[in-house]
């Protein structure tokens with residue numbers, strides 16, 4: 001209903017009732033009808049209109065008391081009570097309305113303040129979540145940087161051991177050999193010591209070479225990932241007597257040095273876990289690649305383990321590092337295992353490297 005129509009109905013209704021009041025001895029019935037007009041005014045969203053209407057109707061009721069025809073045989077006090085009842089009936093909806101509006105306003109205020117608090121808490125939580133995500137990203141970047149630095153450091157130590165220490169040991173052995181020339185007449189005991197020292201130097205040199213290889217297999221740089229993995233698995237079988245199978249079709253796109261090192265280290269960690277935890281008799285390593293990605297699977301037939309429990313307890317760093325290595329290249333890793341059913345580790349790596357590395 002439009003406000004104009006409402007105003008017309010209120011004014012028209014009040015005047016009609018006043019006219020009726022002046023013409024007929026209606027008594028209390030008239031009051032109830034005035035209350036109807038006030039109810040009509042209460043439909044308006046304006047807070048003043050019902051009060052103005054109630055005021056106007058009250059004036060008309062009081063004026064009507066003087067001019068309306070009196071009911072025959074009814075005492076004056078009954079007529080006055082009728083008018084008083086009229087006034088109560090007119091103002092009762094106003095009181096009810098005022099109270100309802102007050103309650104509504106209070107509820108609205110409460111609702112607003114609750115909404116504001118919810119909004120500020122939501123904003124707080126969102127800010128904390130953002131900070132947490134940033135910290136996680138930073139931590140991930142730091143871990144990936146640490147792993148890269150560790151690999152670089154290992155490569156450097158391996159080169160130093162191989163090219164520097166080993167060369168010096170060779171020179172030392174050469175120096176000792178010159179003492180053994182026939183023109184040097186040496187006592188037998190000195191000659192024996194010399195032989196022993198040469199043997200020790202040879203053993204030391206072999207140890208240093210092995211150590212250098214463990215730090216960073218030169219074959220990885222010289223002959224590539226495929227050859228390095230074959231050598232790693234052969235050494236593993238030789239050492240542990242566990243059978244190995246490498247399925248590695250030729251690469252379509254050769255992985256970069258960084259990715260090759262990551263894959264090598266991941267397989268190394270898997271083999272170390274198999275030696276220490278799996279009690280397996282057979283290991284399969286599969287390495288499939290396309291132009292843009294590479295998939296590695298290391299599978300053993302060992303005792304298996306509860307993956308969730310191991311991740312929850314965080315007993316070691318191996319599987320954690322494995323995951324971080326994959327993430328550092330925007331890759332993924334998945335460990336599948338159950339007690340008694342062996343273990344399968346999948347790593348998926350894109351072959352293009354993120355620029356941050």
Ligand SMILES: Nc1ncnc2c1ncn2[C@@H]1O[C@H](COP(=O)(O)OP(=O)(O)OP(=O)(O)O)[C@@H](O)[C@H]1O
Nearest residue numbers: 273274277278304305310315316317318319320343
């Ligand atoms: N191939 C596997 N077979 C059976 N259990 C395994 C295998 N690989 C991992 N696990 C279980 O998962 C746990 C976590 O492995 P993870 O490599 O993270 O740590 P770790 O080998 O115990 O220690 P770290 O690698 O730091 O020297 C291991 O302790 C072992 O119980």
Ligand SMILES: [Mg+2]
Nearest residue numbers: 273316318319
């Ligand atoms: Mg481990």
